[in-house]
Amino acid sequence: MKAIIDCNSFYAACERVFKPSLNGKPVVVLSNNDGCIVSRTDEAKALGIKMAGPYYEAKEILEQHKVAVFSSNYHLYGDMSWRVMETLRTLCQHVEVYSVDEAFADLEGIRESAMWNYGLHISKTVEQWTGVPVSVGIAPTKTLAKVANHIAKKNKVATQGTVALLTAGQIREALESTPVQTVWGVGARSAEKLHWLGIDTAWKLRNMSEEWAHKNLGGVVGIRLIKELQGHACIEMKDPLKKKKMIATTRMFGKPVFELAQLKEAIASYTSRAAEKLRRQSGAAGLVHVFVVTNDYPGNEYSYRPATKGLYSILPIATSLTNELIAHASILIEKLYNNGSRYLKAGVMLGNIVPDTSVQYNLFTAPANDNARTLMHVIDNVNFGMRDEMVKFAAAGTKKNWRMRQEYRSMRHTTRWEELYEIS
C-alpha cells in the first residue's frame, strides 16, 4: 500500500505556525513579486478568492474581509518542508518527496485493518511536531492514493483528514465520486476530450480498455493511468538519492531592468546560487544556459505576451567553481543584451552535470586546484551557517535594485538567528 501525505494550504499554514492568532481566519500568500495568490486557507477559499488570481484584482475583497496577506517566505517554507519530510521519515519506510508540500510513502508491513489508523497517526504526528496540518490518502497505487487524498481534503471533518481505499467497494465508490479532471495525470486538454466523450468520472475512465487508453490518452502513459486506477501499481517509488540532471535559478525582477550592468549582476547572483546547489550534490556542470524574458511593447509590461531569448555554451571542462561559471554566464548575457529592451526576468541553468570527482580533463586545461575547491567549500559553509550571500562574488553586485518585491514577508524564524521567534 502507498500513501500520499499532502500539507493543507502549505504556505499559509507555515505562516500560521508562528502567528497562531490567525488560526480560523482567512490567510493568503502571494507569489514572487507579490503578483498572484498562490496559497489560501479554507476561510480564504470560502470568500471566493481564486487560486493564482492576480493580487491587485483581489485587493478589495482581501481588505474588506481583513484577510492576512503575506509575501512568499521561501526560507521559512523550505525549512518547514524539511521538518515535515524528516517527521515522515521517522514514520514510514520509504519516503519520496514529490514536491515542497507532498510526499509518497510505502506502507509496507502494516496490517490492512490498521491502515487507516496508521494514516491518522501520521497526520497527527506531523501536525504535532511541525504545526502543519496534512491530509493522508492511502491506496494500492499512487494514482488511487491521490484520489483518496483528494477526498480527505474535501471532507476534512468527516474523514479526520485521512482516507484509506482498501477494498474493491471503497475504490469504486471513491472513483465514482471523483470528477475525471481531478485525477492525477489527466491534464486540462485530456479532461476536455474525456468530457466530450462522456467520460466524466474517474470510475468511467477506469473501465476503459488499455487499447482505448493507448489510442486516446497518449500511448503508454494512458495505459499506465488506467492500470493504476484499476489497482495495478505502475508508477514506482523513485530513488530519493537520485541527483538532478539540471539545476536552474530564475527570478522575476522587482521592477523592469534596462541596463546591462544590472542584468550582469543578477545573472552573477543567480549563477552563484545555482553553483551552490551544484556543489551540494557534488556535481560539476558542463553547460551554462542563460535566458532573459523581455517585453518591449509600450504600456504595462505584463499586458502582452513577453518574449524569451536564451543562449548556452558548452564548457571545455565541467566545473563546480562559481567564478568560472560566472565568467561563462557573463559572456552569454553580454551577447543576449539588446540596448533599449525592457527585461522582466532572467535565469541561469546548469546542465551536463557529472560527478565532480570524475571530470574529464584534457591536454590544454589543468584541473581546478585544491585551493579553489577549498575556497568554495568555505564560502558555502559560511553562507549556509550565517546568512545567504554573507560572502559573495563582486560580480553579483551590492545594491540589487533588481531584487524582487516582497512587501509583506514574515520573519525567517527557523533559519536566521537574528529573526528568531521571540516569546514575551
Ligand SMILES: [Mg+2]
Ligand atoms: Mg498541498
